[in-house]
Amino acid sequence: MTLGDIQLSNAQIAWRAAQDIEDGAYVNLGIGFPEMVAKFQPEGREAIFHTENGVLNFGRAPAAGEEDWDLINAGKKAITLKPGAAFFHHADSFAMVRGGHLDVAILGAYQVAQTGDLANWSTGKGGVPAVGGAMDLVHGAKRVAVLTDHTTKKGEPKLLETCTLPLTGVGCVTRVYTSLAVVDIEGGRFVLREKLPALSLADLQAVTGAELTTPGPVADLIVPNL
């Protein structure tokens, strides 16, 4: 068995994260893979999505050919509005972020440390640096969660004692949804909450760069085929 055989797809990780979003929550989804979370809201719950470029309560992408390119999200993808939307300027948008008005921000990650430090904006390798709104988002939402593969493509752990890449924020992440597990960050330690049933704790620990503690029960991480 290799991790590649059993680990969750991006869609499945996003699905799992979506299950923790309460009805009526105000949510910002990071550019790229976290955007998929919106598709998997459980029946009967409706979150309100915020995008940095000044829209609250946007909906699905329009059909191809029906895009209005003045109506986009932070990833520059065309969106639509739900009834009860609002437009506002960038300073007001980040007042929402920095002022703690979002309930949840869900971001991608290069690395997460057991202290809650996040590295997701720079590979530190030169090229053109770009940060966007990530450094604001990690200090804004009441709950900052990360979606990520458990390891890099080369199999190196992304959950670490200390990040080695340039930081996005210090002590900001509280929960990590990976392709293998759900891990909380509490008191400077990784606390394992759920893991794929096919994986032993020792297997999981072997691909994790810091100690996974288990002060409470560890549930099975079960997601639908997507």
Next chain:
Amino acid sequence: MTLGDIQLSNAQIAWRAAQDIEDGAYVNLGIGFPEMVAKFQPEGREAIFHTENGVLNFGRAPAAGEEDWDLINAGKKAITLKPGAAFFHHADSFAMVRGGHLDVAILGAYQVAQTGDLANWSTGKGGVPAVGGAMDLVHGAKRVAVLTDHTTKKGEPKLLETCTLPLTGVGCVTRVYTSLAVVDIEGGRFVLREKLPALSLADLQAVTGAELTTPGPVADLIVPNL
């Protein structure tokens, strides 16, 4: 001859100040006597008036009985709108003030010092202190002018070397329109620009608490009967 016989009325002081306001200027008029400046705009010039409580381009008071008390100025008096008005909230309103977007602010004064210091918010005598927007306005407009009687009712000078009352702002006033003269503040000195023709320079100096310099010509201060 006493000063009481020749000195300008409040309306006349306001008239004189109004002559210096350019067409299209953005202007804030302090509560009370400075509000009269709006009435005396020269023919063909139209300033745009700002009030701290969130209105730009308001007009005259409505007729009695036609007030809408949700449409008031900073003095809590009913106003009307001109075409091209705008409403905004208090933080935006003071962004206009503090951000230097006003061309002129015209305020009343207890005392003005030759350094441009202004005292106009507290008599220092106890009672209930109240400051309103005065401390913001003196640091906001490109030009801060003062309207005032040249002396107190007891005949004490209001133009001084140093203010003795609590300050509203330091080095903020650039021109003073008094009941006897027009005085600029330049390089820490009072520079006399205009005086009532009936008054000698010595007479004027006698009721002024700091030296009036005359590096340039002194014009006659001539205003209509109002």
Next chain:
Amino acid sequence: MDKTIATPAEAVARIPDGATVMIGGFGGSGAPIELIHALIDHGARNLTVINNNAGNGHVGLAALIEQGQVAKLICSFPRSADPKVFTDLYLSGGIALELVPQGTLAERIRAGGAGIPAFYTPTSYGTDLAEGKPVAEFDGRMYVQERWLKADFALIKAEEADPLGNLTYRMAARNFNPVMAMAARVTIAQVSRIVAPGAIDPEVVVTPGIFVDGIVPVENPQQEEVLNRQEAVYP
């Protein structure tokens, strides 16, 4: 999602003794009279109130002060046509006053809502109101450091709301209401009308619903200035 609360009484029921409460309005315009009167009926005491003024006559904020419910007032201009209630209590030492320049007050509230713990302003530099505050020089000019203001509750007045809490205002009654909505843990807006989601054009929303926790319909709201001209007294 529906943030509607049936009555002002219900809306203020959870405000405890000792709470910090922002109350919108400038003079009489934009003052949420029905919410303030409900707070009087509710009876919470030892409140710290943030408002531009100190009330006028014997209704609204003046009445709340008259009932002895306000321990401290943070405001810019505690004078009015009839400030007797506040003046008497203040001069007898019955209420504390923190006097803040009006623009600094608005900006401190906005900073509270925007996650900015402190900022620098030229306002009040060199005056008694800057005493004890840090100062700093930027580009050759001196500035005063001011701290954010936050509240447990904001009671505001708006014109139109949808069930998500998106708000519009009426003329100069906007004033402090939008920034206070941002700066409180719980923001309650009394509104003249509640319309369906989507009935407010997203372009004209002034306060997006993310800043609003409860909306209370008050169809024909009382206006403080009008009440005072009628010499009204509450309760």
Next chain:
Amino acid sequence: MDKTIATPAEAVARIPDGATVMIGGFGGSGAPIELIHALIDHGARNLTVINNNAGNGHVGLAALIEQGQVAKLICSFPRSADPKVFTDLYLSGGIALELVPQGTLAERIRAGGAGIPAFYTPTSYGTDLAEGKPVAEFDGRMYVQERWLKADFALIKAEEADPLGNLTYRMAARNFNPVMAMAARVTIAQVSRIVAPGAIDPEVVVTPGIFVDGIVPVENPQQEEVLNRQEAVYP
């Protein structure tokens, strides 16, 4: 009062070499393409440009950079679908970059417009982007001090204007435009329509005319995203 300027060319004619220019927009939405192209024609060089991005393709800001007119870019996200122009120039040392977190960028611009020379934010604390900046503790949490951003000129895109310069925007094309309008010595807005004074409801004005110096009618404005999908190149 009529702030109308007949053409984009006339509007940008006074922008000198070495000017600091804020350019509105986020990606393609809200980017004032006609004003940027007029600035290319005008030819001012050695500009410092403030924008969220670094342009895309070979039109708008990317074209301005491609013409070698931009010495320094202040932005949050110099990546796009096709950032080749900026990337090549940056990697060859031909353009300076000041990278600023997006919310800090917006707030620094707003601070410039609001007369706030510096403020504290939690954003970037403990990261490389806070290097060399003062930090301070408030209520047990660490914050970074950030300075205001101002510009000589702001080139923005709005939807409707009246002759006094009151502006509305179109959907998410609002983004940085209103704060940039506040923060420049001279703000020029290209607008799809100019209507009579009073035709814009005072309740729905987003940028009051006090922040606007010139309005230029551009009836059917080009959209950067659309141009790039057509693989347009300017000039």
